[in-house]
Amino acid sequence: MLVHFRKIIEKTKRALGAFDTFNFEITRGIIEGAVQEKSSIIVQITPKTMEYAGTETITQIIKSIADNQGRGIEIALHLDHGRTLEEVKQCIALGFSSVMIDASNKSFKDNIRLTKEAVKYAHHHNVFVQAELGVVGRGKKDYQKMILSPEEFLTDPDQAQEFVKKTKVDTLAIAIGNVHGHYKMEKGAPKLFLSVLEEIKKKIDIPLVLHGASGIAAGQIKQAINLGIKIINIDTEIRMAFKKALKKSLKDQKKELDPRKILAPTIEEVKKVVRNKIKIFNQ
Ligand SMILES: [Zn+2]
Numbered sequence: 001m002l003v004h005f006r007k008i009i010e011k012t013k014r015a016l017g018a019f020d021t022f023n024f025e026i027t028r029g030i031i032e033g034a035v036q037e038k039s040s041i042i043v044q045i046t047p048k049t050m051e052y053a054g055t056e057t058i059t060q061i062i063k064s065i066a067d068n069q070g071r072g073i074e075i076a077l078h079l080d081h082g083r084t085l086e087e088v089k090q091c092i093a094l095g096f097s098s099v100m101i102d103a104s105n106k107s108f109k110d111n112i113r114l115t116k117e118a119v120k121y122a123h124h125h126n127v128f129v130q131a132e133l134g135v136v137g138r139g140k141k142d143y144q145k146m147i148l149s150p151e152e153f154l155t156d157p158d159q160a161q162e163f164v165k166k167t168k169v170d171t172l173a174i175a176i177g178n179v180h181g182h183y184k185m186e187k188g189a190p191k192l193f194l195s196v197l198e199e200i201k202k203k204i205d206i207p208l209v210l211h212g213a214s215g216i217a218a219g220q221i222k223q224a225i226n227l228g229i230k231i232i233n234i235d236t237e238i239r240m241a242f243k244k245a246l247k248k249s250l251k252d253q254k255k256e257l258d259p260r261k262i263l264a265p266t267i268e269e270v271k272k273v274v275r276n277k278i279k280i281f282n283q
Contacts, residue, residue, distance in 0.1 A: 002066045005076040005098035005128045008040040009171075009207055015225045015281040018042035018209070019274060020080055020235040022049050025263050026242055027062050029270025031070040036271070037278040040073060042098070042231065044080040047087050059094045078130070080233065088118050092125050100173070104132035108159060115167040123168070133163050134175030136211045140183040146190060150177060157199040164204045171231060173209040174200055176224075180212040182236050189215040194223055201228035209233065214240075218280045225281065232281055237273050245269035 008016060017034075021027040021043055034041040043062050050058070059077070066075045079091040079099040088099045101118035103111040115131040122129045134155030137146050146153050155174040164172060177192045184190065200208065207230035213221065214236035221232065245266040256262055 001071055001074060002063055002095075003074040003076060003097075004126075005042070005078065008042070008074050008076050009230065012040065012230065014283065015229055016040060016042055016231050017274065017277050017281050018044050018078060018080070018231050018233045019238060019277075020044050020046060020049075020233070021058070021062065021238075022242075023053065023058075024061055024065075025266045026238060026270050027065050028069060029241075029267045030238070030274050031065050031073075031075065032267070033271035033274030034075070034278060035070055035073050037275050037282075038073065039278045039282060040075070041274075041278070042076045042078050044078040044233075046080045047083055050087065050090070055090055056094060059091075059096075063095070080235075082118075085114075085117060085121065088129075089121065092122060092127050096127065098128035098130060098170070100130040100132070102132050102173075104135055104173075104175075108133075108163075112163060112166050115163075115169055119168050119170075128170040129167075130171040130173060130209060131163070131167060131169045132173035132175075132211070133160055136173065136175045136178055136180060138180040138212075140181075143179050143181075143183050143187065143190070146177070146179055150190075150193065153177075154193060154196050155200060157196065157203050160200050161203040164206060169206065171207045171209050172204065173211050173233075176200075176210075178210055178212040178216065180236070182240070184212075185215045185236060185240070189217065189220075192216065192220050192224055194220075194227055197224060197227045197229065207231055212236075221280055222283060232277070234273070234277055237277075238270055241269040241273045242266050 019030045103114040135153045209231040249265045
């Protein structure tokens, strides 16, 4: 069942999983996995998925699965890494209860300015806003740079305090050594700077979000939750599960022509990832 973001974040004792979906099969895997764990979740899409599937189409798919297969649990819809006010407005018009405006690649001043604009519009429509401060890098290049000079990426606790005060944002994605993408799955996820998280938590009192959490060891995740992380994004591990299951399915059933039989294992593999993550996040 679809509910407002506020409703599930207020109830969450440990941390909420925020899972990126791309299509029908992955959405079913995410929602059915959460149903099996009897857990609330956030289902989210990025602008690239909006382009790929059509924003209204993918939104209706999520809503429909939430209302049917996901009847027994509470699910919130979120825009992940919104780039523009137009994308934010589009999702709000379709019933999203939370949107991210990611201006973390801009200057501190411009990040504040764009976030403020998004907050003004979203709050007027009773919608939460997530922003990002610091840089959660992406892929091989950022991973290597982050290992050498993490200070270029990490969120500054004083800036975080000023940012939240000025923008009135509802949730904040922070950079504490986390990186997006597949590269770190081969090279080993970087260690989180938990002392930075501790400092940030002392200065701000809104839910903190950990992006790029795929591949980070369960122990580190649990420590981060203890220190104030409230929402954890999982994208890469879902992509990997989908691809692996699809490859195996095609190999195992070379002559199969029924797309349902070919794709069914992808739902099951995504479900497994989601269940495992929820277990870690709830512990
Ligand atoms: Zn992210």
